Amino acid sequence: MAFEIVDGMTGTKHISSDDLAALNTATVGKADCVLEYGNDFSLTMASANSATLGTGVGMVGGKRFWNQAPTSLTVQSGTQGQKRNDLVVARYAKTSAGIESITPVVVKGAPTTGAPADPAVTANDLKLWRVPLDGINAGTPVRLFEPVTPLATLGDSVSQDTGWVYLYNDSRFGSVRYRAKGGVATLLVVALWGIGANSSWDVGKKIPAEYLPPQGVYVPLAYRQTNSVASAWIPGRNSADDKLYIYTTTAASSTANAIHGLVSWVY
Secondary structure, eight states: OOSOOSSSOOSSOOOOHHHHHHHHHHHHSOSSEEESOTTTTOEEEEETTEEEEOOEEEEETTEEEEEOSOEEEEOOOOOTTOEEEEEEEEEEEEOTTOOEEEEEEEEOOOOBSSOOOOOOOOTTEEEEEEEEEETTEEOOOEEOOOOBOOHHHHHHHHHOBOOOEEEEEETTTEEEEEEEETTEEEEEEEEEOOBOTTOEEEOSSOOOGGGSOSSOEEEEEEETTSSOEEEEEEOOTTOSOOOOEEEOSSOBOSGGGOEEEEEEEEO
16 A cells, blocks of 8 residues: 555555555654664774674665674684775674564775775665774774764753853953853854954854854954954864854954954854
């Protein structure tokens, strides 16, 4: 039947794995992914030939699977003087009898004296980790996925509202404040002055990292009633310098030519 109930009794066995895969994909928004749970399939190298895959939950083709306890995987020995990339994948398989499974597999790459490439995988493979080998030594595993944000966390981020938080507020020299709401942060600069020409001014207080943009960015600000332009440095979440700066071109010497600006970004 093309149009059918899934979560309901019909009097016959009618729910297939394809039914659940379609509903899972529609709910999560993607068919192949790792869901945030347990250790998120962490991978640690016990030795150059042995890796341990942590607990986690994922989907391949919309079909859910989980690792309930740490699982040991074998990595084939490397070749002296050569490099190789192996991939750890979750592989979906279906027998001719219709029996389905999803298991962890280490896909061996090709050794080379140059830059190693990842081995080919199939449409039934969910890539989890890259294990780089240099000679007989295994390097630090590289994660190849980002866990899907749980609906509860997503709901919190959408409903979250910090209100206006002052980073600087002076009844004479103006104010700098931010607000984070529903995944969007806004910086508001109002009537800021008392900063000399060609200067950089550290606002002092910082915007929490969780509300910063993915990378640092300069944004333009305007002087009141002039054609001059100032700018602000908004640090990224991983910026070495996480301070907020205001940069001037001409002196903001009074309210008549104070600095104003409004900018928003997705966090």
